[in-house]
Amino acid sequence: MGRTAIGSSKYPRKTILDIIRNHDNFPSLQYIGDRMGNVTREWARQLIVQYGLYEKWVEEKEAYLAREKKQAARLADVLNKLLGRQLREMSWPERKANEYFLSAKRRDGRTSYDSLVKLFSEYERAVSLGEKTSITEFGESTGFMYSSVASLLRRNGLSTLNKPNRKRRALVTEEEEELYGRCKKTRMSCPALAYFTGKKSNIIYQRVKADKPRAERVTEKFSLKLDYPKAFEIYEAQNLGYRKFEISELLDMKMPTINYALHHHRRIKETIRHDLRIIYKSKIPERYGFLFSK
Numbered sequence: 001m002g003r004t005a006i007g008s009s010k011y012p013r014k015t016i017l018d019i020i021r022n023h024d025n026f027p028s029l030q031y032i033g034d035r036m037g038n039v040t041r042e043w044a045r046q047l048i049v050q051y052g053l054y055e056k057w058v059e060e061k062e063a064y065l066a067r068e069k070k071q072a073a074r075l076a077d078v079l080n081k082l083l084g085r086q087l088r089e090m091s092w093p094e095r096k097a098n099e100y101f102l103s104a105k106r107r108d109g110r111t112s113y114d115s116l117v118k119l120f121s122e123y124e125r126a127v128s129l130g131e132k133t134s135i136t137e138f139g140e141s142t143g144f145m146y147s148s149v150a151s152l153l154r155r156n157g158l159s160t161l162n163k164p165n166r167k168r169r170a171l172v173t174e175e176e177e178e179l180y181g182r183c184k185k186t187r188m189s190c191p192a193l194a195y196f197t198g199k200k201s202n203i204i205y206q207r208v209k210a211d212k213p214r215a216e217r218v219t220e221k222f223s224l225k226l227d228y229p230k231a232f233e234i235y236e237a238q239n240l241g242y243r244k245f246e247i248s249e250l251l252d253m254k255m256p257t258i259n260y261a262l263h264h265h266r267r268i269k270e271t272i273r274h275d276l277r278i279i280y281k282s283k284i285p286e287r288y289g290f291l292f293s294k
Contacts, residue, residue, distance in 0.1 A: 011036055013051045020053060020060050027060050029235075059117075062266045096156055111152075118142050119152060126161055133161050145240075147233050151252045179279065180207035188228050189215035195229040196272075197279060200248035215290040218268055224257045231261045231268045232288075238262070 019035045020027045029041035036044060048057050090098065097116035119142045126133040138149045153160060172180075183193050183204065190209055194201040218226045228252065237247045244262070248255055261268060275289050276284055284292060 011039075011047055013053070015055060016047055016051060017056070019270075022046075026064050027057060086173050093117045094122055096120045096158075100152070100156055111148075115143060116152070119144060119149065120156075123153070123158065123161075135160055145233075145237065145250065147237075147252075148250045151250060154252070180204075182278050182281075183208045184212045186212075186278050187216040187271050188275050192228040193275075193279075196232075196276065216271060219260060221260070224254075224260055226257050226261060228268070228272055230257070232272055232291075234258055234261045235265065235269065235291070236287075240262070 012108055016032070016036070017268060019032050025031055029044045032048070033039045033041050033044040036047075039047075088095075093116055097113055100116060101113065119138065122133070122138060122141055125131075133250065135149045135153075139145060144152070150160065151154075179197065179199075183197065186193060188196070189272070190202055190204045190212070192215075193199075196202045197204070218228055218231055230251070233251055234247055234253070237250055242250060244255065244258055247253070247258055251258075269291055272288075276288055276291070
């Protein structure tokens with residue numbers, strides 16, 4: 001049997017108009033076709049045009065979306081008021097954790113609510129006791145990576161608690177002199193050496209800079225803002241199982257920077273390994289061990 005002609009009594013204009021005007025459902029072509037007896041979307045569109053209902057159809061779609069938007073706004077207002085009341089009744093760590101998860105900023109899927117509450121509880125305790133807890137110590141006590149702690153505090157408007165220098169060493173030990181001597185043979189910059197040795201940048205500059213060859217850059221693309229320490233943290237996060245979008249969130253880095261580091265990982269890792277062997281000889285710290293595993 002052939003198809004019923006457009007405009008036949010099987011699909012009267014009033015029936016289609018009533019379907020379009022139904023305020024309980026969005027008048028999509030799929031919905032209209034289903035209501036007309038499971039006709040195709042194209043068949044429904046042709047009937048709408050044939051009966052001169054196209055402008056009415058567009059008008060009803062826009063009106064439906066406007067109603068939905070208005071209703072959603074009312075619901076959001078009610079929820080915000082209820083949420084605001086609940087937040088005021090929470091402890092400070094719980095409130096900060098909820099604010100983070102409710103913020104519009106993208107977050108990684110591995111950061112749990114309980115781990116955030118623990119981090120903010122440690123932060124609150126340190127502030128109340130006047131302790132100058134370092135980022136590293138926060139990470140060790142809460143299970144976060146060093147870079148993740150700094151990022152989470154910054155995103156929640158909290159400053160880091162820097163530990164003051166309690167004493168100054170007047171003399172450089174023989175071991176340190178040997179270390180600075182080895183650093184002069186490396187390829188990386190003084191800031192990068194400060195990161196990988198744990199020494200202060202100004203000391204590295206004073207002891208190493210004058211006798212050191214020109215440092216190698218990770219890339220000449222300054223817009224990427226990528227250096228060897230940042231590249232290492234990308235590889236460290238990847239080794240821990242984080243995906244690229246999660247690494248971007250954890251380290252607060254843009255995706256082009258992460259993509260570049262991962263694409264050129266052989267060259268960049270080889271430079272880091274080369275310099276770590278010079279700096280530490282055979283005693284490579286455990287944190288860098290994964291770079292040398294096969």
